Amino acid sequence: MSHDVRLVDTDGVLVSRQKISEGGTQVFGGSNECELNVTYNYSPLFYEVFPNDEGLKWLYGKTGKESIPVLEKAVERLGTKRNDDYWKATMGNAGHSLSILLSWAREHPQGKWQLF
Numbered sequence: 001m002s003h004d005v006r007l008v009d010t011d012g013v014l015v016s017r018q019k020i021s022e023g024g025t026q027v028f029g030g031s032n033e034c035e036l037n038v039t040y041n042y043s044p045l046f047y048e049v050f051p052n053d054e055g056l057k058w059l060y061g062k063t064g065k066e067s068i069p070v071l072e073k074a075v076e077r078l079g080t081k082r083n084d085d086y087w088k089a090t091m092g093n094a095g096h097s098l099s100i101l102l103s104w105a106r107e108h109p110q111g112k113w114q115l116f
Contacts (some may be wrong), residue, residue, distance in 0.1 A: 005055050007034035007064060007104045007111040014108045034104040034111065041087055042094040049074035049098075059113040064105035067113065071102040 007014050010114030014034040038056065046055040050070065059067055086093065104111070 001040040003038050004116040005036050005038055005039065005056060005059065005101060006114045006116075007101075007108055008114055009108070009111050014104070014111050016107055018103065029100055034108065036097065036100055038097050039087055041089040041099065045078060045089060045091060045094040046074075046098075048078055056115060059101075060115050062113055064107075064111045064113075065109035065111060068102065068105050068109070071105060075099045075102055079115055 015032045016034050020031070031111040047053050050058040052058065058070070074084050075095050075098050078098065080096045080099050081092035082096050083090045083093050084111065
């Protein structure tokens with residue numbers, strides 16, 4: 001099980017300057033779309049770093065700009081040192097996923113978060 005997290009505007013999914021090959025579902029060769037599939041395994045860690053014990057759901061409907069301070073604190077707390085096993089619920093794996101979302105929020109502060 002996983003969450004698809006997207007940063008969108010009225011025209012659809014926003015596009016980043018950076019190409020990523022991350023997440024539980026990856027596009028061969030990477031993608032510039034601001035969409036990341038995040039394993040549900042990280043959820044306990046997300047509940048610890050997002051307001052109101054909402055986990056990733058806290059992002060839904062917020063703008064990139066609104067989410068930046070929360071994402072910055074979450075990434076700082078979790079760190080970004082990844083484990084070789086993507087599926088393992090480590091602080092660094094969870095923080096790395098959030099660091100990608102943070103970069104998109106900074107790039108597109110007017111975008112809005114969607115979760116599926």
